[in-house]
Amino acid sequence: MDRIKKWAAKDSTLSALFVIFFVTAVSLRLVVGKTMYTPERLMLMGFQIPEFGLIALGMTFSFLLGGIDLSLVANANLSGIIGAYILTGIWMPGLSPEMSIVCGIVSALAAAVICGSLNGILIAKFSVPPMIATLSTMTFYNGVAMALTGGESIIGFPKAFTRFSTATLLGIPVLFVLFAIITAALGFLLSATGVGRKVYLYGENPVASRFSAIHNERLIIGIFTQNGFLAGLSGLAIVSRVTTAKVGYGDAYLVQAMLVAIIGGVSPSGGKGKISGVIIAIIIIQVLSSAFTIWQLSPYNRKLIWGFVLIFVIFMNHIIGLYGQRKEKTLKEK
């Protein structure tokens, strides 16, 4: 018991998140009933988490740097579409299914990485504020995707590719395993390595980071390129599950990703937040989202709830922040 107390005191955000998670999970079980956590339902959650989870991880990194990446979903869509053109044989026809899958995935990821690094270059080399840079590239990436597809869906994927989204490994969705590995790697990167430390330092005070001989440009371009990669993976996951590619898929993920990052205790002003918090937040959002599916809530109702929760969480954070400041002040006066 003491150990739990100690641990809870050490990381109050994380322990608060755990409490929120348990309350949500248990109350949903009570309200919805047995259907809430059937194995099939859990499996479905496992299939869905990677798509927006990857976007949320990207958002987390951009928040940690004191920025924002609005182009993540647009990037996911664009790279998904580029991959789709090759997978379906519209580009590079005549490849064997295996080759087309390899080429498709590689070019989708390459496109995503290029898009991500363009963000990084605009921010680091041209000093465009992240929000403005990614707002512009978001429009542009969507524009490229629209120009390529004319708004039409791309269909006709190789079975092997679409099966990937529902494949399981020892009863666990393969995509989820992949996502778990990536999350663990990123969590490790953030908490235990020099790069992670630099992300926190930059997010806290980019000028001081420059004066500490940290290579700011390299860091920013690196992280935004990594974000591009995450978006690309998410794009492939979406295409694989939906079995079509089209502009506008996953648009709701942008709000969800911000929501996840903010609930997970990541501050949009930079330098504060952990992957562990984000993971719990992802699960909370996914559990809620599943409950919405069971209740057959319309997308309209969901928007209402997501919007409300976002504002509410920001409001609560603000209150908690005020309380914290007062506490610190009294501490300092003593």
Add this chain to the structure above:
Amino acid sequence: MRKRKVINRTEWFLIGIIFLYCAMVTLVNPAFLSFETLFDILRSSAVTTIMAAGIMVVIISGGIDVSFTAVALFGAYVTTKILTETSAAWMEHLGIAFLLSIFMGIIWGLLNAVIVHKLKLPAFIITLGTQNLIFGVMTTFIGSKTYGAAAIPKVFSRFASAQLFRIHTASGTIGVSSFVIPVAIVLALTWFIMYKTKMGRSIFALGNSESAAMRIGINPFRVRLFVYAYMGALAGVAGVVYVSQVRSMYPNALVGDELSVIAAAVIGGTKLSGGQGKLLGAFLGVLIVHLLNNTLIFLGLSSSWNDFFIGALMIVSVSVTAYQERLKNRKHFIFTE
């Protein structure tokens, strides 16, 4: 003394682009160059122009708003609903429709202002939240059925088909849509507020430097209340014009278009860092966006290429601005990152 420039460099640049583009389209397809195209563009850009004027004011004050399309939709939808369901004949009046929609817009705008000012988080995130919230409140609590052309109140269709004046050309008679009236009023009012009132000066001052503005006694909260409420009011106007123009009301209309409106303002020289922006520029920005929208087809490109060009223009314009600022800052040893 130098004369105060009516048209600045960005604006000349945009005018140049518009001329070049028009010349190019005319060469490919001479049918383009007609009054009809011009009036078409004026008519179709009415909604965007009204919203762009509002977002320009918000951006000049140093803020941002992405919820205004949801506000416009809310105003339009709820007004349509009230007008179709009411039995009172006096309600069937265009003025009433505008008032209702504007009123709802102002309420949402004030809410935005309060949250943005009090919570001190990026306005983008907050207004993205309220966008979902406003849209959700409407579709969940008020209604989500579609009003087809037949169900739309008569005042709207009358407003849409009314013409300000007609001109006679070789190919027949064409008229200027009455939508020009609200657009003109909005532009004139915005110009008046920004340049002729104390509030306008405060908005510019706040966007330039919040701390310097506070030193001369400007209350940032009051300015924000005004700015976001004004944006809400214009969104309300835009909503009514929109339903008249489209002659139907879908519950998912408009939302998602906010980025192209912001893009128009930004391409027109409104600086997202605040404190700078001109109505003429924003208007030219809107014109470019709609010009592309309406005429890419003349060049043999589908309108799907729209965002491609707009996005590219936006990237170029924000990078040039930011890079100049960076060079200047470096010269004065101001390190922003």
Add this chain to the structure above:
Amino acid sequence: MGQELLTVKNLNKSFGGIHALKDINLTIRSNEIHCFAGINGSGKSTFIKCVSGIYEPDQGEIILNGRSYSRLSPQEAIEKGIQVIYQDLSLFSHLTIAENIAINKIMNSKKRLVSQKEIYSVAQTQLEKIGVEMDLNATVQESTMANCQLTAICRALAMDAKLIFMDEPTTALTGKEVKRLLTIVMDLKKKGYAIVFISHKLDEIFDIADKISIFRDGEIVGDFERSELDKKKLSHYMTGREVEYPRYVRTFQDNTPLLQVDRLGQKENYQDISFSVRPGDILGLTGLLGSGRTELGLTLFGLNPHNEGSIFFEGRELRRLTPGLMKSLGIGLLPEDRAAQGLFANRSVKQNLSSVVLERFSRTAGLLDQKEEERIAIEISTDMNVKTSSVDAPVSTLSGGNQQKVVIGKWIASKPKLFIMDAPTVGIDVGSKAEIYDKIQFYASQGMAILLISDEIEEIVLNCNRILVMAQGRQIAMIEEEERLQASQSELEEKIMQLISEENPLPVQTQGGAVV
């Protein structure tokens, strides 16, 4: 003699136990230019903030136009005709000159509407008051520093100011522009205004002052008529040194130069700078704000590329300098602005201390060795005597002096060969100051070369064995070890004080490019 505008009696103000103002008594009259002299942190700015209503004094009386106040609100101060022109001017950079001049008046009027005509007429009237012509339609961003300064003066005049405080208005101006400004200020005096003028340039003070009040350590140590003082006396009062402190003497044996700078120039900041630094040297680099001292420091850290001359480190010429390269060579920089450039405020003391030396405890795959980090942090914080409950406490909970020790410590952890320290003791308490001096001298005696940039002359004279004086981007004097040892501390201080405030300094002659 003009009439009394503002009288202050026994004014006291302290911040967190530090007495910023002690029993200030002062009278300011109309038709007078009253100069405040004093080194940074002597209390001049605090005084201005108290009488303009920004700070609430702890004690004392402010008498304005015969009415006594124990505290003023900013609004009251403005209504009574007090206007302050801060160093940053707080102008709106994207608005025009006319709008900037008129905006205060507009905001304080009852009218809701604004006419362009009125803006112009307000602006034009003020310009006529100071007898200057300016392009009213240019934005502040497009205008020169001098015009911005005049705009700020006009803005104050537009508010019917009777008493105008000007905080170092001449720092960013060229010689010619300064002359023009001073003429305008004298003209305003004749028209009945009271001007309080703050400057570090003694020549300017003697050019225009009727009265001079000298601030030191939060007290006024003297009120003088202009005729009662000369430069020598003034600098003596400003530094107020009577006791001679032990001064740093270089004992390190190795005389091979570590850093050599040869006719270095950066277009707009400084020209023709040549010097060398040996291990164990504490080279003082002093001059006024805008003399190029900080800019030179930034160049040597790779943040301000030079375009003339060359830099040699350990005999090798350096090209394409970046902070990363400089760190790897063993050069560190303590930045001028602690909060903005040095600290990661919400991060722990430990993470601040280790921020420069991440690779010192990086293992395979970039993994950080947390134990080693903790060890380094504890070692450095003990060494620097940082007073904190634990190295895990956020650095923002520390006092200013301890925060500065942390910023110094993070570079000490990298064991630099050359440490450039810009303004190492600004805004910190006396106790920490002494400790920092002690540390600087200790590290130098161990063979670290230190470039100490400061405008506190006492600090320079006390700690440096060699001193380079800069003014307006030029190297105007190099005081070598022998000269320094022969002169007494106060002699040196007065000499430097006079040197830096020269109006048109001549560059020092270097013989055949040889650097000393």
